[in-house]
Amino acid sequence: MHYESYDEYDAYTHLPGMKQRVMREVRATGKQSTRSKDEPSEWLTSQVEGEDELPITYGAGASEERLLREALTIFYRDNVITEVVARVKGGKEANVYCCRAHPKTGMDLIAAKVYRPRIHRTLRNDAMYREGRMILDEEGKGITRNERTKRAIAKKTDFGQEIVTFSWIEHENDMLQKLHAAGADVPRPIAHEGSAILMAYYGDVNQPAPTLNGVDIERHQAAAMFDRLMWHVELMLAHNCVHGDLSPYNVLYWEGKAVVIDFPQAVVALKNPHARRLLQRDIDRLAQYFARYGVEKDTAALGNTLWQQFMDSEL
Ligand SMILES: Nc1ncnc2c1ncn2[C@@H]1O[C@H](COP(=O)(O)OP(=O)(O)OP(=O)(O)O)[C@@H](O)[C@H]1O
Ligand SMILES: [Mg+2]
Structure with a gap:
């Protein structure tokens, strides 16, 4: 398992999501903050120290608790989740947590994917995946790429990197919404704000x-499961997307079904020059896993x- 020191989460308060949320609160209460730039806002302090705190019951460290409160309190206040009960996995770009769902959601448990700050450091070849994609703001709308923005992104200034970081999260949320609406085997999206996506x-x-790489499926299930995943690849392509990191590591296996996850790197098929190659890599990696169960396919x-x-527009 891989996760870094949580001290880096101190960086969160400098990201635009947090600023916007604080500003929204200031607008709602009509209070103009008098704090200096480096003091935590009153709102943030009350979120963290208030009586009605988001319960985190699995023994997270102090920095991680603070990160979780900053990222997830909004969903606690909105009666979407009632408690964070476990960290499922610490990944390179995000941690995934198991939360108890508020009864009004009609669900028992909800997964919260909470992105790390400065994920640009770990996303390899990120420019390749971004080609042909719109840069999205926190509302999921395309950012007008004026000269200043373009320069900031190219020069990797703090401002440019913040924009790119949030664009990845918005992109994953967009993909999840779009694919779920299209009937894909992906987790149902529940809510999204700032650095967190709930599903x-x-x-x-x-x-x-478990993810597919960690389970032994029955031989007789294999052919049908491969076909279903290929249908999924086709469905994504019909929606002008290639997953770009499809492999048994990004497929959950639960109650006999395969569920595809992890979309921030998905590319726009018609616009990204690497789309054809990434499509082939996705198919090859899936086929490699299923070959051990006797599923022989001509992947090319x-x-x-x-x-x-x-x-030919036939999908
Ligand atoms: N909806 C979910 N329900 C249960 N577990 C989940 C869910 N989404 C993700 N996970 C778990 O969290 C892990 C990380 O999720 P995901 O692949 O989306 O993030 P990541 O940051 O890209 O991680 P990695 O770098 O390991 O690929 C998954 O491998 C899976 O074990
Ligand atoms: Mg993953």
């Missing part, structure tokens, strides 16, 4: 769903046919 949780409190032919149909 349906797969698994039990003590046993999160599968990729060619899908891409041709896509180019």
Whole structure:
């Protein structure tokens, strides 16, 4: 398991999401903050120290608790979640937590994916995935790329990197919304704000769903599961997307079903020059896993046919 020191989460208060949230609160209460730039806002302090605190019951360290309160209190106040009960996984770009759902949601558990600040440091080849994609702001709207913004992104100034960081999160949220609406086997999106995306949780409190690479499926399930995942690849392409990091590591296995996750790097198929290659890599990686169960496929032919149909607008 890999996660870094949580001290870096101090950086959160400098990100635009936090600033916007604080500003919204200032607007709502009509109070103009008199704090100096380096003092925590009254609102943040009350979020963190207030009586009605988000319960975090799995023994997180102090910095991680603070990060979680900053990222998830808004969902606690909105009666979406009632408690953070476990950290499912600490990833390179985000941590995923298991939360108890508020009864009004009609769900038992909710997964919260909380991005790390400065994820640009860990996203390899991020420019390749971003080609042909709009830079999105916190509302998920395209940012007008004026000269100043373009320069800031190219020069990787703090401002430019903040924009890019939030754009990744917005992009993942957008993909989840779009694919779920299209009937894809992806977690149902529940809510999104700032650095957190809430979605349906797969698994039990003590046993999160494993990823496909960690389970042995029955031989007789394999062919149908591969076909279903290929249908998924096709569905994404029909919506002008290539996952770009599809592999057994990004497929959850729960109650006999495969659920695809992890979309920040998904590319726009028609606009990204690497889309065809990434499509083939996605298909090859899936086929590699299923080959051990006797599923033999001509992956090059599968990729060619899908891409041709896509180019001929037949999907
Ligand atoms: N909806 C969910 N329900 C249950 N577990 C989940 C859910 N979403 C993610 N997970 C768990 O959290 C892990 C990390 O999620 P995800 O792949 O989206 O993030 P990541 O930051 O890209 O992580 P990594 O770098 O490990 O790929 C997954 O491998 C899975 O174990
Ligand atoms: Mg992943």
